[in-house]
Amino acid sequence: MTAQCVSVLIIEDNPDDAWLAREVLQGTSEPAYRVEWADTLTTGLTRLAEGGIDVLLLDLGLPDSRGPQALTLISHLAPAVPVVVLTGADDEQLAMDAMREGAQDYLVKSHADSHLLTHTIRYAIERKRAAEALRISEERLRLAVLAANEAIWEYDPVKGIPWNKAYEGLSGITPEAASVAEFCVRPIHPDDRDRVFRSFAETLEGRALSWRAEYRLKRADGEWSHIHDRAIIARDRSGQATRVVGAMLDVSDLKRSEEALRASNRKLQQLSRDLLRAQDYERRRIARELHDSTAQLLAALSINLTRLQDGGLEPERRSRVLSEAVELAAACSAEIRTVTCLLHPPLLQELGLVSALQSYAQGFNQRTGIHVELKIPADFCRLSLEVEATLFRIVQEGLANVHKHSGSQLAVVRLEQDSQEVRLVLQDRGRGLPEVLQDQAEGYVRFGVGVIGMRERAEQLGGRLELTSNKIGARLIVVLPLVHSNDENANIVGG
Ligand SMILES: Nc1ncnc2c1ncn2[C@@H]1O[C@H](COP(=O)(O)OP(=O)(O)OP(=O)(O)O)[C@@H](O)[C@H]1O
Ligand SMILES: [Mg+2]
Incomplete structure (x- = not known):
């Protein structure tokens, strides 16, 4: 359809009716109508298939077709062309059926004057346009929903x-x-x-x-x-x-992540509660140590020094009190060295992990009677302070566990190192882990603060920790990755 001309196809077997419609339409100027006529459905469909038709006027009583079935064929062949059905005066029911089959409007032939005909054609074209726009929009929506x-x-x-x-x-x-x-x-x-x-x-x-x-x-x-x-x-x-x-x-993935986050928060809260408790316990232990031992020694030293102030003390007695005071001062200093050594081993930073472990193993043996055998290769080189401090604390905690839980009189500490990682194995000859802890899946959650803390330390450096039982006793394995000194956060010194 151009702005000025509407192409109309009339499929009508009665030449008079067709002629009449053509006369009516061709007498109209705005818009102008170009009218073609086909006297059977077959010729009409052939013309429709060629295209260029803007509106179809269709008689339902054709020699080769009766009733609204013609509309099905037409809508397949030219779905965008609006159809106005032409009926006789007593065929309104048929016209309604045709409307249901997709015709845009109908006209009773005997009533079709110029005004009604052009009005109906225009209305049919607009209605078809609106229906087409709606169909496209619905199709788009359907595809969007599908996609x-x-x-x-x-x-x-x-x-x-x-x-x-x-x-x-x-x-x-x-x-x-x-x-x-x-x-x-x-x-x-x-x-x-x-x-x-x-x-x-x-x-x-x-x-x-x-x-x-x-x-x-x-x-x-x-x-x-x-x-x-x-x-x-x-x-x-x-x-x-x-x-x-x-x-x-x-939202299953979201739910799973939320649950994992909640579980990890619970674990973190539990861990920080345990750590606070452990810190508190440690403070009380040091306070008790200082009070029960160092403070008692200092009190005795103070008594002896007060007695020495007494000018009337016999020389022999004075000399005994003096040597007692010297012994008390030496004991005090040994006590304080032990406590500070436990809190922060001074050798670690200056002489390195191997010396610090040797010194610690000796002190541990004196305190507990447990012999610690260190198996460290002679060429074991120094690592970053962070790695050395972590390994030292793990040995300290591991040996404390040997003393507390294993009943073993021997602990073997082995250190190995290659270009990628450092490996620590602590093996005792005791009774092994209690059975409830031997199931690996369950084990982690049932360990106390000691093992959890050791594992946290190892994981913070990108490493891992295992505590298992074997035929000999309990075995603790820690593996830490080594980052070379030209990398950031180097875990190894030199390289
Ligand atoms: N060498 C070992 N031999 C036997 N059992 C061990 C050994 N090391 C650890 N365990 C077992 O593992 C458990 C957890 O150890 P962990 O160090 O985490 O806690 P803990 O020593 O009981 O308490 P703390 O929080 O004071 O360290 C211990 O209670 C003990 O049953
Ligand atoms: Mg412990």
Whole structure:
């Protein structure tokens, strides 16, 4: 159709009727009409197929076709061409049927004057345009819904519940298999069903314009997904819900991450509680040590010094008190050295891990009677202070455990190193881990602060720690990666 000219095809077997319509239309100027005529459906369809027709006037009583079936053929051949059906005065029912089959309008031939005919043609063209725009928009929407990753559903009391491919993928329910009840009921977890349906029904009865719920839904593969479902509710003037459109989002990954985060937070909270308790315990232990031993020695030293102030003390007695005071001062200094050594071994920074371990092993042996055998290669080179301090603290804690739990009189500490990592093995000859701790999966959570702290230290440096039992006793293995000195955070000195 051009702005000035509308192409009309009349399919009409009665030449008089066709001539009349042509006369009426060709007498009109704005717009102008170019009219073609076909006297059978077959010739009409042939002309239609060639294209260029803007509107079709169709008689339903043709020699080669009767009734609205012709419309089916026409809509296949030229779906964009609007059709106005021409009927006799008593054929209105037929015309209505044709409208249902897709005709845009109808005209009773005997009433068709110039005004009515042009008006009907214009109206049919506009109506077809609007219907086409709507069809395209609906098609676009349908494709968008199909393409959406979210499962989209629509609740309509008349039409039931259509859904998109994403929902089929999620639930495994296909349109053939599904009834409304099956759609709603089957996939939702039995423990969630009542809650979800009650809240949906209550929301529909109320005045809310949206609804949301979270529930578990059985997927096609039999696994449960966590669904976040939200819907928009359309209501009529009286507030009655007329249609609900919803989108289901699978939030299982999010839920899993949330749960992992919560678990890790719980673990962290527990760990910091344990660490605070351990710190407190350690402070009390040092205070007790200072009070019970060092403070007693200092008190005795102070008594002796006071006695020495007494000018009347016999020389022999004075000399005994003096040598006692010297012994007390030496004991005091030894005590303080032990305590400070435990808190921060001075040798570690100056002479390195190997010397610090040798000195610590000796002191440990004196305090506990447990012999510590150090197996360290002669060419074991120095590591970063962080790695050396970590290994030292782990040996300290590991030996404390040997003393506390194993009953062993011997502990072997082996250190090995290559270009990639340093490996520490602490083996005792004791009773091994209690059975409850031997299951690796369970073990981690049941260890006390000592093992958790050791593991944290190792993991902070990108390493790992294992505590297991073997035939000989308990064995602690720590592996730390070595980063060379030209890298950032180098874990090895030199290189
Ligand atoms: N060498 C070992 N021989 C036998 N059992 C051990 C050994 N080392 C650790 N265990 C077991 O592992 C458990 C956890 O040790 P961990 O050091 O974490 O806690 P703890 O020593 O009981 O308490 P603390 O928090 O004071 O260190 C111990 O309670 C003990 O049962
Ligand atoms: Mg311990």
